[in-house]
Amino acid sequence: MNSNEKKLEIKGEASAGMRPPETMTSMAWKRFRRHPGAMIGAVVLVILILATLFAGLSPYDPEKSDIKNRFQAPSWEHPFGTDGLGRDLLTRTLFGGRVSLSVGLMVVGITLSIGVPIGSIAGFYGGWVDAILMRIIDATLSIPSLMFLILLAAILRETDLPFVKGNSVMTIAVVLGVLTWPTVARLVRAVFLTVRELEYVKAAEALGASDLRIIVKEVLPNGFGPVIVESTLGVGYAIMEESGLSFLGFGIMPPTPSWGNLLNNAQEHLIQYPWLAIFPGMMIFFTIISVNYIGDGLRDALDPYKVLAEIGE
Amino acid sequence: MGTYIIRRLLQAIPMLFLVSIVLFALVNIAPGGPMSAYSRTNRMPEEKKEAIRRSFGLDKPLPVQYIVWLVGNDWMQIDTDGDDIPDGYGTRRGILRGDFGFSYKNREPVLDQIADRLPNTVYLMFFTLLFTGIVAIPIGIISAIKQYSGFDITATTLSFMGQAIPEFWLGLLLILIFYATLNNPFTGEALLPSGGMYTLGEEFSIWDRVKHLILPVTMGMVGWIAWYSRFLRSSMLEVINQDYIRTARAKGQLERKVLYKHALRNALIPLVTMFALDFPYIFTGSLYAELLFSWPGMGRLFYTSATSRDYPILLAILIIGAGIVVLSNLMADIAYAYLDPRVRYE
Numbered sequence: 001m002n003s004n005e006k007k008l009e010i011k012g013e014a015s016a017g018m019r020p021p022e023t024m025t026s027m028a029w030k031r032f033r034r035h036p037g038a039m040i041g042a043v044v045l046v047i048l049i050l051a052t053l054f055a056g057l058s059p060y061d062p063e064k065s066d067i068k069n070r071f072q073a074p075s076w077e078h079p080f081g082t083d084g085l086g087r088d089l090l091t092r093t094l095f096g097g098r099v100s101l102s103v104g105l106m107v108v109g110i111t112l113s114i115g116v117p118i119g120s121i122a123g124f125y126g127g128w129v130d131a132i133l134m135r136i137i138d139a140t141l142s143i144p145s146l147m148f149l150i151l152l153a154a155i156l157r158e159t160d161l162p163f164v165k166g167n168s169v170m171t172i173a174v175v176l177g178v179l180t181w182p183t184v185a186r187l188v189r190a191v192f193l194t195v196r197e198l199e200y201v202k203a204a205e206a207l208g209a210s211d212l213r214i215i216v217k218e219v220l221p222n223g224f225g226p227v228i229v230e231s232t233l234g235v236g237y238a239i240m241e242e243s244g245l246s247f248l249g250f251g252i253m254p255p256t257p258s259w260g261n262l263l264n265n266a267q268e269h270l271i272q273y274p275w276l277a278i279f280p281g282m283m284i285f286f287t288i289i290s291v292n293y294i295g296d297g298l299r300d301a302l303d304p305y306k307v308l309a310e311i312g313e
Numbered sequence: 314m315g316t317y318i319i320r321r322l323l324q325a326i327p328m329l330f331l332v333s334i335v336l337f338a339l340v341n342i343a344p345g346g347p348m349s350a351y352s353r354t355n356r357m358p359e360e361k362k363e364a365i366r367r368s369f370g371l372d373k374p375l376p377v378q379y380i381v382w383l384v385g386n387d388w389m390q391i392d393t394d395g396d397d398i399p400d401g402y403g404t405r406r407g408i409l410r411g412d413f414g415f416s417y418k419n420r421e422p423v424l425d426q427i428a429d430r431l432p433n434t435v436y437l438m439f440f441t442l443l444f445t446g447i448v449a450i451p452i453g454i455i456s457a458i459k460q461y462s463g464f465d466i467t468a469t470t471l472s473f474m475g476q477a478i479p480e481f482w483l484g485l486l487l488i489l490i491f492y493a494t495l496n497n498p499f500t501g502e503a504l505l506p507s508g509g510m511y512t513l514g515e516e517f518s519i520w521d522r523v524k525h526l527i528l529p530v531t532m533g534m535v536g537w538i539a540w541y542s543r544f545l546r547s548s549m550l551e552v553i554n555q556d557y558i559r560t561a562r563a564k565g566q567l568e569r570k571v572l573y574k575h576a577l578r579n580a581l582i583p584l585v586t587m588f589a590l591d592f593p594y595i596f597t598g599s600l601y602a603e604l605l606f607s608w609p610g611m612g613r614l615f616y617t618s619a620t621s622r623d624y625p626i627l628l629a630i631l632i633i634g635a636g637i638v639v640l641s642n643l644m645a646d647i648a649y650a651y652l653d654p655r656v657r658y659e
Contacts, residue, residue: 037473135324139331142642144597144634150619151336151627155343240479244601247481248616263482270485271493278489281482289477296473 031301038297041290048287052101055094062087062095063255071273081275083265093280096257100239101287103173103258107238108231110177115184116227120215122185123192130189137182145179149241152178153250172251176238187230191223225302229295236291243284259284318647325639332635333408337379340624367392369417370405382414382628383407413629418621423629426614433510434598434610440526441533441599442591449538450584453545457580458572460550468542475539484532484605491528508607529602537591544587549580582652589645593637597630 032038055062066086074081080089122133152175195201196219204218239259245251246260254261259280266276366372370381370391386403406412413423456465492507505528506512511521552558553576561571600612607613611630618626650656 135328135331139328139335139635142328142635142638143332143336143631144593144638146600147597147615147627147631147634150616151339151631154619154622155339158343236477243479244481247479248600248604250619263479263485267485270488274489274493277482277485281479281485284479284482285474285477288479289473292473292477 028298028301032297035293035297035300037293038301041293041297044286045290045294048097048283048290049101052094052097055091055098058088058091058094060088060091062092062257071269073273074275080279081273083262083276084269084273089262089276089279092257092262093259093283096259096262096280097283097287099169099252099256099258100242100260100284103169103176103242103252104235104239106169106173107176107180107242108234110173111180111184111234112227112231114177114181116188116220118181119185119188120192120220123189123196124211124215124219133185134189137185140179140182146241146244149175149179149245150248150250153245157250169252169256172242172245173238175245176241179241180234180237184227184230184234187226188220188223191226192219195219195222225298225304228302229299232291232295232298236288236295239284239291240288314647314650318643321643321646325643329632329636329639333383333632334379336628336631337382338375340628341375341378343622343624369415370403381405381407384409385412408629408632414625416618416623416626418618418623423625426626427611427629427633430609430611430614431596433608434603434612435595436510437526437529437533437602437608437610438595438598441530441537441602442588442595444530445534445537445541448534449541450545452538452542454549454572454577454580456542456546457549457553465546468546472539472543475535478535480532480536480599481601481605483535484528484601487528487532488605508605510608525606529599529606529608532605533599533602541584541587545580545584548583549576552576552580579653582649585652586645586649589641589648592641592644593634596637597634 064087066082069078069082069086070084072078072082072086078088078090080093083089083092118133118137122130153172156171156175201214201218204214209218242251242258243260243263246258247264249261249264251260252258254265262280263277266273266280270277363372370378370386373381381403382405385405385407387406389403390399390401391403392399405414408414411424413427415421416423416426452468456468459465488507491505492503495504496502497504506525507528510525511517512525515521553572558571558576561575562568566575596611597615598610598612600616602608603610603612604616615627615630617623618630
C-alpha cells in the first residue's frame with residue numbers, strides 16, 4: 001500500500017513537471033511566430049492578397065481607356081498615375097496582381113501534382129524506373145531555363161490544346177510547371193531514399209500494407225516540411241518567371257494586365273513616365289521578398305532538428 | 314576517377330539525345346511549323362513555298378528530318394526538284410558534325426551567327442562573374458566571422474532584397490537613375506549610356522567601354538552577389554565550427570591565419586561547385602541585360618530568333634546550352650573531388 005502511494009506521488013510530480021502535450025503544428029507555429037521576417041512577410045502578403053481580391057472596388061475600369069487622362073503623374077485621384085490609354089495604374093496593378101498571384105499558385109499546384117507522384121515512384125521502386133525518371137529529370141534541368149520557357153511559350157501560344165489556349169493564364173502556368181516539377185520530384189525522391197529502409201517501413205510491409213499505403217501514409221509525411229518550404233519559395237519563383245516572360249512579351253498578353261506586361265508596357269515611355277515602371281516592379285519585389293521570408297521562417301519552423309533542440313533532446 | 318568520368322560521359326549521351334529529340338519535336342509540332350515564318354509575312358505562290366520547304370528538307374517525314382538534322386544527308390541521295398527522282402547527295406552534315414543548318418531569316422549558317430554574338434556575351438558575363446566574386450566573397454567571409462553583427466544583419470537583409478528584385482526591373486531602375494536622372498557634371502551629358510557596347514563612330518577608348526559595361530554588369534550581378542554571399546557565409550560558418558579549426562586556435566595560430574589559411578580554403582570548395590554550375594551563363598548570357606542594354610549577344614540573338622520563329626537558331630542555342638550544362642555539372646563534381654580529398658567517386 002505504502003509503496004503504491006509513493007509511486008503515484010512520483011508519477012504526479014513527473015507529470016506536473018512535464019510540458020503539456022504539443023502537436024508538431026503548434027510547435028512549428030510558435031517557431032514561425034518568432035521569426036520577425038517571416039511574420040512581416042506574412043502580413044505584407046496578406047495585405048497584397050486582400051488588395052488584389054478587392055480590386056473590383058476601385059472606381060476605375062482596368063481595361064477601359066480614358067484618352068483625356070493619359071499619362072497622369074501619381075496624384076490623389078490616381079495614386080500610381082495613369083498609363084498611355086488613361087487607365088488608372090493602381091487598378092491595373094491590383095488586377096495584374098490577381099493574375100500574377102494566381103499564376104504563382106497554379107504553378108505550385110502543377111509542380112506538386114507532377115513532382116510528388118514522380119518523386120515517390122522513383123524513390124520507392126528504385127532500379128530502372130528510378131534510373132529512367134532521373135534521366136528525364138536531368139534532361140529537363142539541363143536545358144537553359146529562361147530560354148526553354150521562351151521556346152515553350154512561343155510554341156504553346158500558337159497551339160489549340162484543351163485548357164492551354166493561346167496566352168492564357170493556364171498556358172503560362174503549364175509552361176512554368178514543366179520546368180519546376182523536377183526540383184520537387186528530386187526532393188521527394190530523396191525523402192524516400194532516406195526513409196525507405198527504416199524498420200517501421202519494413203514493419204508496415206511485413207504487415208501486408210499495399211505499396212500505395214506505404215507511399216502515402218508511411219513515407220510521404222516525412223517530406224511534408226521540405227515540400228512545404230519548397231512550394232512556398234516556388235510561388236515566388238513562379239511569380240518572378242511569369243513577370244519575366246510577360247515582360248519579354250511571351251507571357252500574359254494585354255489587355256489582361258499582369259505585373260510583367262505592365263512593365264513591358266512601361267518600357268516604351270520609361271524616361272518620360274517612370275511611374276509606369278516603378279509601381280508594378282515594386283509589387284513584384286514586395287511579393288517575392290515576403291514569400292522568401294515566409295519560406296525562410298517555415299524552413300526554421302519545420303526543421304525537425306531545431307524542434308528537437310528546443311525540446312532539449 | 315577515370316572510369317567515373319567515362320561513365321558520367323556515357324550517361325550524358327542518352328540524356329542529350331533525349332533533350333535533342335524533345336526539343337526537335339517541340340519545334341516541329343508548332344502549328345504551321347517552321348514554315349509559318351514565311352507564309353505569314355508574304356503571299357508567295359504555292360510552288361515557291363514547296364521549293365523552300367524542299368530546300369530546308371521540310372517535305373520529309375519528321376523522323377527523317379530529325380536524322381538529317383542530327384547526322385546530315387551528305388551520305389544519302391536526295392530529291393531537290395520535287396520529281397521524286399533522287400538528284401544527288403545532300404549537303405547537310407548534321408549537328409553531330411557541327412552543322413547546325415541555316416537561319417530561316419537570312420539563310421546564313423547558324424554557327425556563324427552564334428560565333429558573331431558569342432564573344433560579346435562572354436565579354437559581358439566575364440566581367441559580371443568577376444565582379445560578383447570580388448564583391449560577394451568578402452561579404453560572405455565577414456558575415457560569417459562576425460555572425461549576427463550589424464554588418465551581418467545588413468548583408469543578410471540586402472541579400473534577401475537582392476534575391477527578390479526582378480532583374481529586368483532593376484535594369485529599368487538603373488536606366489532611370491544613371492541615364493535619365495544623373496548627369497555628368499562636366500559635360501552635362503547622361504552619366505552613363507543606356508545601351509550598346511561602345512559609342513558608335515567614336516575611337517576605341519577603355520573608359521568608353523567601361524562606361525558601357527557598368528550598368529549591364531551591375532544589373533546582372535546583384536542577384537548573384539546576393540546568392541553567392543549567402544552561400545559562402547553558410548559554408549564558412551560550417552567550417553569554422555569544425556574541430557580542426559579549434560585545434561588550430563588551441564595551438565596558438567594567429568586568428569588571421571586560422572581564418573584565411575585554414576577555414577577559408579575549405580569554405581571555398583562548395584563555392585567552386587556553385588560557380589561550375591553557373592558557368593553555362595557564360596554561353597547563354599543574361600537575356601534581360603542584353604535586351605535592355607541592346608547588347609548584341611547570345612541572349613538577344615535567342616530572343617529575336619524566338620520572335621521571328623527562326624527555329625534552327627533556337628534549337629542550336631538550346632542544344633549547345635544543354636551540352637554545356639551537362640559538362641559543367643561533370644566539371645563541378647570533378648572539381649569537388651579534386652579539392653576535397655574526402656570525396657571519392659567510384
